[in-house]
Amino acid sequence: MQIDVIADGELPSGAVLEVRDLVRGAWPFLFDETDTGGLWWLAELEPVHVVATEGDRVVGYCAVIRTSVVLAHERRDILGLHGVVVRDAHRGRGCGQAIVATATKLIRESSLPAMLFCEPQLIAFYERAGWESHADSVTFVGTEASPQTVEADPTFPEVRMMLFSTQTRDTDEWREKRLYVGGSTW
Numbered sequence: 001m002q003i004d005v006i007a008d009g010e011l012p013s014g015a016v017l018e019v020r021d022l023v024r025g026a027w028p029f030l031f032d033e034t035d036t037g038g039l040w041w042l043a044e045l046e047p048v049h050v051v052a053t054e055g056d057r058v059v060g061y062c063a064v065i066r067t068s069v070v071l072a073h074e075r076r077d078i079l080g081l082h083g084v085v086v087r088d089a090h091r092g093r094g095c096g097q098a099i100v101a102t103a104t105k106l107i108r109e110s111s112l113p114a115m116l117f118c119e120p121q122l123i124a125f126y127e128r129a130g131w132e133s134h135a136d137s138v139t140f141v142g143t144e145a146s147p148q149t150v151e152a153d154p155t156f157p158e159v160r161m162m163l164f165s166t167q168t169r170d171t172d173e174w175r176e177k178r179l180y181v182g183g184s185t186w
């Protein structure tokens with residue numbers, strides 16, 4: 001298995017189609033009438049693609065994205081880990097850990113805090129790569145006027161996990177203060 005870090009715009013068109021299929025399998029709701037082709041949902045997020053291949057085939061994928069959130073009413077730039085997915089037949093063989101490790105290394109090279117959202121059963125999977133669980137924190141999503149909490153979503157509860165560079169001085173505020181991440185998590 002080979003893992004490549006690929007700048008946005010440099011992902012070959014065949015790989016784009018394979019990534020689309022992988023992501024569609026895991027998150028089909030992304031592909032409703034708003035689908036405008038390619039990796040459209042990443043367009044505004046300055047993605048860096050982490051792609052695992054075996055031969056010519058994409059077997060695993062995730063992206064490091066750049067976005068901003070509102071912490072205690074103040075807008076902050078952050079990085080996000082998005083779309084971690086491994087082809088069914090290749091699961092359970094370390095591919096997921098390998099792509100997350102590569103993405104985590106990239107994130108550590110930045111001075112920005114980073115965030116991901118996952119199902120509670122995947123906390124240990126991300127902790128292994130150095131992420132910390134903020135399962136006791138509350139994250140608001142949706143419209144600013146009427147936000148919902150991510151952790152209490154009855155249909156799809158998610159846990160926030162974070163990764164801090166040594167340059168982040170106050171990590172506690174990310175646990176304690178009100179965090180609004182925008183229209184949806186990633």
Ligand SMILES: CC(C)(COP(=O)(O)OP(=O)(O)OC[C@H]1O[C@@H](n2cnc3c(N)ncnc32)[C@H](O)[C@@H]1OP(=O)(O)O)[C@@H](O)C(=O)NCCC(=O)NCCS
Binds near residue numbers: 090118
């Ligand atoms: C999550 C996912 C990326 C893991 O990929 P993978 O290649 O199977 O992962 P690895 O082989 O590197 O690691 C597997 C480890 O993670 C754990 N793990 C993987 N998926 C898990 C799940 N859904 N629930 C609990 N543990 C899980 C395994 O138990 C295993 O632990 P072990 O080594 O102690 O046995 C893959 O299952 C997948 O694509 N899932 C669908 C998309 C998804 O949910 N992505 C996560 C978005 S936050």
